[in-house]
Structure formats: structure tokens, C-alpha cells
Amino acid sequence: MTNASVYPAASNDTCLIFAVGDISVGTKMLPTLSPNARIEFRAAPPQNMLEPTTKTFLKQAIETCDAGHEECKRNRETSFLPTRLIDVRDENKVRLVAGSAISSSSSSSSSSSTCGTPRYAALSYCWGPGYHAQYQLKTTRDNIDAHFTEIPIDQSPPLLRDAIYATRELGVSFLWVDSLCIIQGDREDWVREAGTMHKVYGGAYITICPTLSKSCMRGFLRREAPSITLPYLSASGEPVGTYNIRYQRSWLWKMYYSVASDPFTQDLIAGSWVRRGWTFQEAALSSRMVLFGATAAHFQCRKSRVTEGEGYETPVEIGELALFPLLPSTLTKQNMGSAWRHIISAFSGRSFTQPTDAILALAGLAHHFHSFQTGADDELVYCSGMWLHHLHEQLLWRCTVYDGCPWPLWRCVLDPQTPERVQTFAPSWSWVGHKSVDYQYLDDYNNGNRSSSRTPMTDETIKITSRLPSLFSSLSENSDDSDEDDEPDRFVSWHGQTLEITALTATFPMTRVDIPPLPNHDSNEANTNLFWTWNIANEYLCNANWDFLNLDLWKEVDRSDLARLRMVLLSSGSGSSDSSSSDSSDQSGDESGDESDESDSSKKSNENENENENENKETEHDDRAAFGLFLFPTAGNDNGGTTFYRVGTWYSLPKGKGGLANFKRHASVETLVVI
Numbered sequence: 064m065t066n067a068s069v070y071p072a073a074s075n076d077t078c079l080i081f082a083v084g085d086i087s088v089g090t091k092m093l094p095t096l097s098p099n100a101r102i103e104f105r106a107a108p109p110q111n112m113l114e115p116t117t118k119t120f121l122k123q124a125i126e127t128c129d130a131g132h133e134e135c136k137r138n139r140e141t142s143f144l145p146t147r148l149i150d151v152r153d154e155n156k157v158r159l160v161a162g163s164a165i166s167s168s169s170s171s172s173s174s175s176s177t178c179g180t181p182r183y184a185a186l187s188y189c190w191g192p193g194y195h196a197q198y199q200l201k202t203t204r205d206n207i208d209a210h211f212t213e214i215p216i217d218q219s220p221p222l223l224r225d226a227i228y229a230t231r232e233l234g235v236s237f238l239w240v241d242s243l244c245i246i247q248g249d250r251e252d253w254v255r256e257a258g259t260m261h262k263v264y265g266g267a268y269i270t271i272c273p274t275l276s277k278s279c280m281r282g283f284l285r286r287e288a289p290s291i292t293l294p295y296l297s298a299s300g301e302p303v304g305t306y307n308i309r310y311q312r313s314w315l316w317k318m319y320y321s322v323a324s325d326p327f328t329q330d331l332i333a334g335s336w337v338r339r340g341w342t343f344q345e346a347a348l349s350s351r352m353v354l355f356g357a358t359a360a361h362f363q364c365r366k367s368r369v370t371e372g373e374g375y376e377t378p379v380e381i382g383e384l385a386l387f388p389l390l391p392s393t394l395t396k397q398n399m400g401s402a403w404r405h406i407i408s409a410f411s412g413r414s415f416t417q418p419t420d421a422i423l424a425l426a427g428l429a430h431h432f433h434s435f436q437t438g439a440d441d442e443l444v445y446c447s448g449m450w451l452h453h454l455h456e457q458l459l460w461r462c463t464v465y466d467g468c469p470w471p472l473w474r475c476v477l478d479p480q481t482p483e484r485v486q487t488f489a490p491s492w493s494w495v496g497h498k499s500v501d502y503q504y505l506d507d508y509n510n511g512n513r514s515s516s517r518t519p520m521t522d523e524t525i526k527i528t529s530r531l532p533s534l535f536s537s538l539s540e541n542s543d544d545s546d547e548d549d550e551p552d553r554f555v556s557w558h559g560q561t562l563e564i565t566a567l568t569a570t571f572p573m574t575r576v577d578i579p580p581l582p583n584h585d586s587n588e589a590n591t592n593l594f595w596t597w598n599i600a601n602e603y604l605c606n607a608n609w610d611f612l613n614l615d616l617w618k619e620v621d622r623s624d625l626a627r628l629r630m631v632l633l634s635s636g637s638g639s640s641d642s643s644s645s646d647s648s649d650q651s652g653d654e655s656g657d658e659s660d661e662s663d664s665s666k667k668s669n670e671n672e673n674e675n676e677n678e679n680k681e682t683e684h685d686d687r688a689a690f691g692l693f694l695f696p697t698a699g700n701d702n703g704g705t706t707f708y709r710v711g712t713w714y715s716l717p718k719g720k721g722g723l724a725n726f727k728r729h730a731s732v733e734t735l736v737v738i
């Protein structure tokens with residue numbers, strides 16, 4: 064074989080190209096690599112993750128952040144120390160120490176921050192499957208005293224050994240690892256320590272993250288040489304077998320190629336760490352991280368990200384939360400609604416051993432947002448993974464993955480006698496329990512600008528109230544000062560929580576719409592057939608995003624059921640799908656004016672910081688798009704009852720028979736309870 068050949072590596076996202084012979088001659092590509100993909104050429108990474116050049120790069124990145132990033136310093140809890148830490152200073156004897164014992168006694172200037180609090184690193188990693196996790200070295204009630212004398216590192220899995228080594232090499236004296244610093248099997252200790260998680264990661268000098276981490280049994284400081292399997296062709300070109308080529312560092316192998324995405328993204332998507340649910344908030348709550356990836360080492364703080372060997376700094380923005388959850392310094396009260404939507408989009412795609420863990424694994428981050436909003440009382444209420452103050456947008460999540468729910472089962476889901484989903488996971492209106500939700504269509508259609516991470520929408524509801532079940536005796540409304548004692552419950556509970564929505568509603572015009580509905584074709588969307596378009600006499604009416612109902616099942620749909628669908632108006636937006644209008648900041652008057660209370664109006668001014676918000680008032684109504692929920696009456700609720708399930712979202716663009724003004728013509732104000 065004399066030509067260069069391209070073969071897929073570990074995933075479809077990443078390709079390694081091994082040049083054999085003259086690469087200028089006849090490059091052959093396999094179908095997994097798009098012919099249009101841009102091919103980059105980059106120096107191969109060293110096999111040892113902590114070579115002197117990498118250490119220098121990481122230390123410099125940390126120093127640059129220390130010296131120049133005021134916002135990073137401000138956001139780090141430099142005075143906090145966890146209950147227990149691993150003292151890694153002595154190579155021959157690693158042991159547990161109490162945070163309180165070292166807070167006053169540290170004297171080593173190299174390991175102390177300027178204010179005297181000792182620095183520690185925190186580890187974010189995956190324990191791995193049960194058969195690996197059983198080999199995890201753990202602190203228990205039985206061995207905690209021994210661990211304060213010495214931790215038997217020779218018995219620890221490779222990942223922990225590497226983390227200890229990396230901490231020491233980065234010049235940090237202490238390390239926090241959950242398996243050793245929280246007493247395993249001790250519920251009381253777990254609850255207490257889990258409650259400080261945002262401080263543990265937020266206070267760490269650095270968070271260490273092996274992006275390839277699949278399990279504690281796999282170390283991360285030695286890159287495995289990539290290898291590929293090539294077909295062995297006979298003289299006539301017939302495949303007669305295969306052979307492997309393993310990467311070796313030599314002048315010949317000094318370069319490798321990759322498809323066009325930056326090495327940071329590649330390293331994230333190639334590993335398991337970014338897919339696990341529990342690691343999400345560990346990153347989100349960290350003030351900065353070093354990431355050891357397959358292609359390079361990376362440093363990210365709240366301000367920027369740098370990759371070894373790339374020579375440029377990437378500023379981090381709110382829109383990037385979908386890629387990597389470390390909260391950027393640009394997060395403010397004004398954009399927290401948009402930031403949370405990015406967070407939900409990214410987080411809902413993560414995997415959990417127990418789906419019900421999702422809300423628990425987000426609790427620390429919710430706490431952080433809660434404290435972040437201190438001073439704005441009407442923004443404080445957290446309900447089932449969303450914020451009451453932003454529900455007019457956050458309720459508009461849509462499913463991007465078809466759950467495979469056949470029509471009879473869909474009917475079953477709607478039957479309140481067996482509301483399995485609601486009982487097991489979450490209220491129907493909450494995204495919790497759904498896999499991979501997003502808000503992309505809001506950005507696309509409301510802003511008309513895909514690059515914008517901000518979606519200013521006008522709240523069209525009159526009132527939304529969230530109720531926890533009576534067990535928690537908590538009732539909170541938009542303008543309520545919530546009882547602080549009840550707040551912790553809200554971060555971890557979701558069972559039975561209901562919403563009471565007072566808004567414009569209309570019955571879905573089933574008898575008038577064209578049958579069958581149309582699939583909503585958008586080349587940028589994965590075709591899940593969950594997105595439909597409805598017309599009336601060939602004129603556009605609205606789009607539907609179903610939570611369960613797939614267009615492939617249309618022939619099984621009971622049309623009389625669809626006639627019972629209720630459309631509830633939540634928001635309106637500019638609704639332009641082209642970017643010709645510059646009215647993304649426009650704020651139209653509130654039709655529900657008389658009934659808007661004080662908190663309602665404060666919602667709007669908080670969400671939209673634009674100065675010119677009074678421009679275009681009144682004149683824009685006919686051009687606005689409407690956004691809302693599809694609700695379905697619970698059984699026994701056919702004759703005027705008010706209890707409903709959410710079954711999807713709809714939006715109606717201002718064209719044909721669609722748009723806000725048309726909707727309002729057929730709607731009336733109602734108060735509905737959504738379970």
C-alpha cells in the first residue's frame with residue numbers, strides 16, 4: 064500500500080488518518096468521513112500526558128488566570144475547605160487530613176493561596192460499571208482512622224493513582240476525591256457532604272478531569288497509541304483479511320489528521336465523562352478545570368479556554384454551555400433564563416443509571432443559581448428542573464428523541480388512573496424523565512438568528528403558580544417570598560408537583576385542519592417525526608412538537624382524541640425565521656394588562672435588558688409568533704374539568720392562519736391545572 068488511507072477510528076465523530084507513503088497521491092476515504100469534511104493536520108500528542116511541556120502549559124494557563132482574570136477570582140470560594148482532603152505532598156505516604164486541621168497550619172507558600180487558605184484540587188470522573196466500581200478504594204467507617212494515617216495507594220485503582228500524581232505535579236498539596244473524602248455507606252455523611260458539593264468544586268484551586276474516563280480502573284496519564292484495522296487486499300483488489308497498524312511516535316508518525324472540529328470538542332465527545340449525568344454539575348460548579356484528553360491537555364476557566372499546542376484562547380460564552388457546562392463569567396441575572404435552557408438541553412442528554420437521579424444530580428447547580436439570584440425574590444422558585452419566573456420559556460422544551468411510545472401506550476400515559484410517567488419520573492410539564500430535550504426552535508424562529516444565544520420572548524400568561532404536594536405544605540406564586548425552609552425540598556422533589564396556569568386557551572381545531580398533517584421538514588433537524596405542521600385549507604396554521612406522538616403512527620391516532628387537545632398560550636416572539644428584522648429586542652404590550660401583577664411586569668424587565676424595549680409597542684402584534692403547550696384533559700375531565708396533561712408544544716408563525724393575532728381571535732382566558 065503506497066497511498067494514504069483514511070479509516071474511521073473509535074467513533075464516527077473522530078477519524079485518524081494514517082499517512083503511508085506519499086500522501087499527495089490518491090487519498091482514499093471510507094464513507095464515514097464526509098467528502099466535504101475539512102481535514103486538519105496536527106502534531107501528534109505525547110504519549111505521556113504530563114510531559115514537561117504539558118506541565119509548563121498548564122501551569123502557565125493557571126497563572127494567567129490567577130494574574131489576569133478578576134472575574135475568575137471573584138467567583139472562587141477561596142476560603143472554603145472540604146471536611147476531608149487527601150494530602151499528596153509526601154510521595155511515600157498519602158493520607159487523609161481534616162480540612163479544619165490544615166486551614167490554619169499551612170505554611171507552604173507554593174501550596175497556599177495568597178490569603179493563606181491551602182489549595183486543593185478536586186477530581187471529576189466516572190466510577191464506571193459496578194464490576195469496576197467494586198475495586199474503588201473507599202473510605203468507610205471501618206477504615207477512616209487508618210486512612211488518616213495512610214491511604215494504601217498501592218491498592219487503589221489506576222485513575223486515583225494518576226489523579227494523585229497529577230495533583231502533585233501541578234504543585235497542589237491536597238486533593239478531594241468523593242470515594243475517599245466522603246465516608247462511603249454512611250448516609251448521614253453522604254447527605255452532609257453532598258450538600259456542600261457546590262462549595263467543594265467551586266472552592267477547588269483546580270478541578271482535574273480525565274475526559275476519556277470510563278471507569279476508575281482506567282488511568283489517564285498515558286495516552287494509548289491509536290491503532291487502526293486495515294483491510295488486506297489481494298493483488299486483484301479483493302479484501303482477503305485485515306491487519307492492524309499501531310501508532311508509534313517517530314518522525315514518520317509525528318503527524319495525524321482529524322476531521323474538522325476543535326481538539327477540545329473532539330476530546331469531549333470521544334470520552335464517557337461528558338455523557339455521565341453526575342459529572343455535569345461537577346464541571347458546572349468548578350471555577351476552572353484541567354482536562355486530560357486523547358488529543359491534548361486543555362485548561363478552561365470562567366473566562367476562556369486554551370488547548371495545548373493551539374496557541375489561541377477561546378472566550379467562553381453562555382451559548383457554549385450546551386457543549387461544556389463550566390459556568391462562564393458572562394452569566395448574569397439577565398441571561399440566566401437563557402443559560403438555564405442551554406443547561407437543560409445539555410443535561411437532559413446525559414445518562415443516569417437511575418433516571419430518577421436526574422433531578423438530584425442537578426440540585427447543586429440549582430442551589431448555585433438560587434444563591435446567584437439573591438435579591439430578586441420573585442425569581443427564587445425552583446420547580447421540577449425549571450424556574451417559575453422563566454416558565455413561559457422553559458416550559459417550551461421539546462423532545463428531540465422519539466421515546467418509542469406507541470399510540471395505545473400514549474393513551475395509557477394520558478390515563479390518570481395509571482399516570483406512570485408522572486408518578487415515576489416527574490409531572491408531565493417537566494422535562495425531567497425525558498431523554499434529550501432542547502429549545503433550538505425557539506432560537507431559530509424567535510430570533511431568526513442561530514448564532515444568538517439570547518431569546519427575548521414576551522410572557523403572555525396571566526399567572527403561573529407552582530404547587531408542591533401537600534406533603535411539603537408549600538405554595539409558591541410568582542410574587543411570593545418562599546419560605547426558606549421549604550426551598551431545599553424543591554431542589555430534590557418533583558413528585559406530584561402541579562402548575563396552575565391562567566392564560567389564553569383555545570381548543571385545537573381538529574374538524575377544520577387538513578388531514579393528514581405534514582412532517583415538519585427542516586434540514587437542520589434530526590428527523591424524528593415528532594415535529595408536525597398543521598394547515599387549514601392549504602394555509603399554514605401551526606407547528607406541533609409532540610412529546611410522544613410520532614408521525615409514523617398517524618394512522619393509529621384516534622382523531623376524536625386530538626379534538627380534545629387544548630392549546631395554551633405561554634409566550635410570543637418576533638417569529639421571524641429570516642434575520643431581516645432587527646426587532647429581537649422588541650417588547651410588545653401585554654394584552655393581559657389589567658391582570659398583570661407587579662411580579663409579572665418585573666419578569667419582563669428582568670429578562671430583557673435592552674434599553675429600547677418600549678419601541679415598537681402596539682404596532683408589532685400582527686407580526687408576532689405565538690408559543691404554547693398542547694394539553695390533554697385527564698380522564699373524567701371531558702366535561703368542563705380543569706386538569707390536564709402536557710402532551711407537546713406548539714408554535715404558530717405569523718403567516719397564513721397562524722400568528723399571535725389569529726390565535727387571540729379564537730382564544731379565551733381560562734385557568735387550568737397541569738399535572
Ligand SMILES: [Zn+2]
Pocket residue numbers: 127128129132135351364365366367
Ligand atoms: Zn480565568
